[in-house]
Amino acid sequence: MRLKLKNKQYLLFSVFLNQNYLERITNLPVLISSVKSLLNSTFISFFATIFSFSVLFILRDLIYYRSKKGTRKLFSLTLLLLVAYVICTHFSGRFYETGGAFSEKTTIERILYGALLFFILLLSLRTAWVNYLNKRQKIAAFWGGILILPGAIMLTRSATYQHIFYYSVTLGTFDLFVAHFLNVYIAIALISLLLHLPTASIFDRKMKQISSLHNLSQVINSVLDYDKVVTKITELVTNVLDCKYSWLELADGNSDRLVVASAKGLTNRDLETMNLDSHSGVSGWIIQNKRSILVNEVGKDARAKYLRDWKKDIGSLLGVPLLSQNQIMGILYAMKEDEFGFDHEDQQMLQAFANQATIAIENARLVEESLEKERLEQEMRVAHQTQMKLLPQRRPEIQGLDIDAICIAANEVGGDYYSFVELSPSRLGIVIADVSGKGISAAFYMAQLKGIIDAFSKIYESPKVLLQKLNRTLYDNIDRMSFVSLIYAVVDTNKKRLNFCRAGHCPVFYYSTRDKKVHTLVPAGIGVALDKGPIFDRTIEQIEICFNPGDIFVFYTDGLSEARNQNQEEFGEQHLQQIISQGNQLSAQELKTAIVDELRQFIGTTRTYDDMSLLIVKIEETKEE
Amino acid sequence: MAEFGVERKDVNGVSVLYIKGYLDAHTAPEFEQAIRQLLNEGRYKIVVNFKDLSYISSAGLGVFMGFIEEIRNNKGDIKLSNMTDKVFRIFDLLGFPSLYEIFQDEQEAIEKF
Structure with a gap:
C-alpha cells in the first residue's frame, strides 16, 4: 500500500512536499495510511509554522512592553538557543530510530532544553503590559486567557503535532516548543492578571490622574491663551475626579477679592448668587491656612454649611490653594453630590493638579503681559514719531x-x-x-x-x-x-x-x-x-x-x-x-x-x-x- | 537713585506729608495715592514737607495741580515747606509761588491754617 502510494502520488507532492518525508514514510509504521492524512500532515505543518511565527512576534511585543535592555537580550538569546536545539534534534535522528517516539535525549539536547525552559519561564514573568490595562481590559483578558489556555494545552497534546513531526521533526520540535512557550506565558499572565484584578479600579484612577496631570502639562506648553487655560483646568478637574461642580477662583490683581475665572457644572445664575467672600467660609479657611481642605459632609461642617444654602445638592467638597511664591493666587474647588465623595488621594491629586495649574496660569499671564508691553512700546513708537513730525x-x-x-x-x-x-x-x-x-x-x-x-x-x-x-x-x-x-x-x-x-x-x-x-x-x-x-x-x-x-x-x-x-x-x-x-x-x-x-x-x-x-x-x- | 517715599503725620486738623527721593512720572502715582487717601478721609488741610526731596519732575508738579481745585473748593489748601534751593528753583521757574504758599518751615505752614 505504501509503495502504491509512493508511485501514484509522488509527482503531485514532490512539488511542495518535504522530499525527505516521502522517503521516510516508507519507514514509518503508523498514521500515514492515506492520501488524506498525507495532505493533513502537510497543511498542518504549513499553518502551524505560520502560527508559531505569529506567536513569537506577539510574545515578543508583549515581553518588550516597557522592557529594559536585558529583556531584549534574553529574548534574543532564547531564540538563538531554540534554533540550536532544533538543529540538534534535526541531526540526532532520535525520532526515526524509535519509529514515532523520541529516544533518550543527548546531553547537549538536555542542556539546551533545560536552559530553554528556564529562559521562557524568565521571559514569561515579563508581563508589564498587564499594569497598563484598565479594569475592563483586565477582566476581558483574564476570561479570555481562561478560555484559551485549556484549549491550547490540549492542542499541544493532540495528534496535530504528531502530524508535524511526521512531516518534519525539525519543524515539529520548533512548533511544539513555541506552543509550550505560549502556554507558559498565558498561564503566568493569568496569574498576574488575577493578582492585579482587586486593585484594578484604583490603578485605573491613578492612571487617569497621571494622564490628566500629563494632559495639563501639555496644555501648559501648548495653550498660552489665559481664558483657555482656566477653562481647561476646571474641565480636567470634573473629568478626573468625576465630580459635578468645579470652579477656579483667582485673586483680582487690584483688590484682594477672589473672582471666578472659570467654572464647570454651574449656571450663570449660580455664579451670580455664589458667595465670594475671601475672609469667611471655606475660602477664608484656605487663605488663612494656606492648605487644602476636604469636607466629607458639607451639611455638617460649620465652615462649609453655607454652601448648602446656595446649592442644595453639594455633599462633599475639596478645595485647594493655588500658591505662587507662598502667596495665594487662587483656589480650585471640586464638589460632589455624595457625602464622602473624595478621599485623601483625591485631595493630594487635586493639590498636585493645582500646582501645575498655577504654573500654567502664570505663564499665560506673562504672555499676556508681554503682549501688552509690546503694544505699549508700539504706542510709544507712534507717539515718538508723532512728536518728531510736529x-x-x-x-x-x-x-x-x-x-x-x-x-x-x-x-x-x-x-x-x-x-x-x-x-x-x-x-x-x-x-x-x-x-x-x-x-x-x-x-x-x-x-x-x-x-x-x-x-x-x-x-x-x-x-x-x-x-x-x-x-x-x-x-x-x-x-x-x-x-x-x-x-x-x-x-x-x-x-x-x-x-x-x-x-x-x-x-x-x-x-x-x-x-x-x-x-x-x-x-x-x-x-x-x-x-x-x-x-x-x-x-x-x-x-x-x-x-x-x-x-x-x-x-x-x-x-x-x-x-x-x-x-x-x-x-x-x-x-x-x-x-x-x-x-x-x-x-x-x-x-x-x-x-x-x-x-x-x-x-x-x-x-x-x-x-x-x-x-x-x-x-x-x-x-x- | 534715591527711592521715593511718602510718610504722613496728622497734627490736629492738618496733615503733613513728608516726601523724599525722586518725584517723577514713575513715582507720582504713589504720591497721588497718598493725597487721594487724605481727601477720602475728608482731610483737606495739607502741608507737604520737601525736606528730603531731591528732585521733582513736571509729572510730580502735576500731582499738586491735579488736586488743588478740589481741595480749595472744600476750604482746604496745600502748603509747601522746607524746600531745598534746587527744588525751590524748579517751583519758582514754573511760577508755583504765585499758586501756592511756600514756607521755610513746616510749623509755620501748619500755623497758617
Missing part, C-alpha cells in the same frame, strides 16, 4: 538770522517741542515748550499746542496777549495734572528787537556783543494751564531786547540743563553759559554742535529720561555795513 522739518529763512535747533529725544517719549512761525519776511515767531507728562498724552497735547499757536500767532502780535489767550484755551482742554512751560518770542529784524514772554519755562541765555557777557533772562510768568486765567494774566511779563549783530539767543528745555552723568551730577546752566560764552564767534550750527558734543560727552552712556532741546538764534553781521 517739529519743524526745515529751518526758517529770515534775512539776518542764523538759526539752528535740535531735539534729542529721551529713551521714553518726552514732551519737548519747538517751532517757528514766519509772520512776515522780517518777523519770526519762535516757540519752545515742554509739555508735562510723557507718551501719548504729551504728544497729543503737543499737537494741540501747535495748532493753537499756529492759529493765534496770525491774530495776536504781542507775545503776552498770545500766551494769555493760549493759557485760557489750553486750560479748558487739558487734563488737570498736565501743564506746559513755554517761551514765545518774536524777532523783528527790521526793528532789531526781540520780544518774548516766559511761561514757567527755563530762562533765555542772551549773549550780548556789547558787554561780551551771557545774560540770563527770566521774566515773570507761570506755566500754561496751571491757572484758569487771573493769576496767569497778572504774572506774565513781556520783555524786549534791542539786539546787535553777533548777539546770540539760546533757548533750551530743562531736560538739557538737568541731564545727568553717571555720578548723578547735572549738566547745569552755568556749564551751558560757559560754552555759549566761549563759542560766541561760532555760527548757530557750530555752537549747537559744540553744546551737543559737550553734553554727549558729559552724559556718556547714562540713560536719559527727558527730552533735551536746544534752539539757537544768532543775529547775523549785516553785510552792507
